[in-house]
Amino acid sequence: MTEVRKINDRFAVALGPPSEEDLQQIAADGYKAVVNLRCHEEDDQPLKPAEEGEKVHQLGMEYRHIPVSVAAIDESLVDNFRASVQAIPGPIYVHCALGKRAGAFTMMHLAVEAGLSGQQTLEQAKTMGFECANETLAAFVRSYVDRHRS
Numbered sequence: 001m002t003e004v005r006k007i008n009d010r011f012a013v014a015l016g017p018p019s020e021e022d023l024q025q026i027a028a029d030g031y032k033a034v035v036n037l038r039c040h041e042e043d044d045q046p047l048k049p050a051e052e053g054e055k056v057h058q059l060g061m062e063y064r065h066i067p068v069s070v071a072a073i074d075e076s077l078v079d080n081f082r083a084s085v086q087a088i089p090g091p092i093y094v095h096c097a098l099g100k101r102a103g104a105f106t107m108m109h110l111a112v113e114a115g116l117s118g119q120q121t122l123e124q125a126k127t128m129g130f131e132c133a134n135e136t137l138a139a140f141v142r143s144y145v146d147r148h149r150s
Helices: 020-028 049-058 075-087 100-114 118-127 135-148
Strands: 004-006 011-014 033-036 062-065 092-095
Touching: 011 100, 020 049, 033 049, 033 075, 049 062, 075 100, 092 100, 100 118, 100 135, 118 135
Parallel strands: 011 092, 033 062, 033 092
Antiparallel strands: 004 011
16 A cells, blocks of 8 residues: 555555555545645556546545646646645545655645644645655645645
């Protein structure tokens, strides 16, 4: 099974995309929803987003597909993610290709809810194993959280 980092009782971030067998295990483990941040055209997807959504629904879970490209990341994508995870039951299994986008989006959501600064968010993410080596993504995380925190 793909390695998973449990963030809290509501969120877990996978460090890779789930296979069909992984989805069965995710359902058996009690997850209520899956959020996929991979783009349609990405290589090495065990299941394309539409297939994944179908399997997730067959297993009795909610599914959201929010395609995120680091090259085209913007606030509306994070806003969409945040609205989606607030509207679905947890626990929620969030994934992308390697866990970087999934970790960043989940951490931004939680940081805004907790009133953390952008820099605090990056530091907390690093301690959880989600170090942001991509400076463009790190700058985006800092900026988004600073502008949206409570």
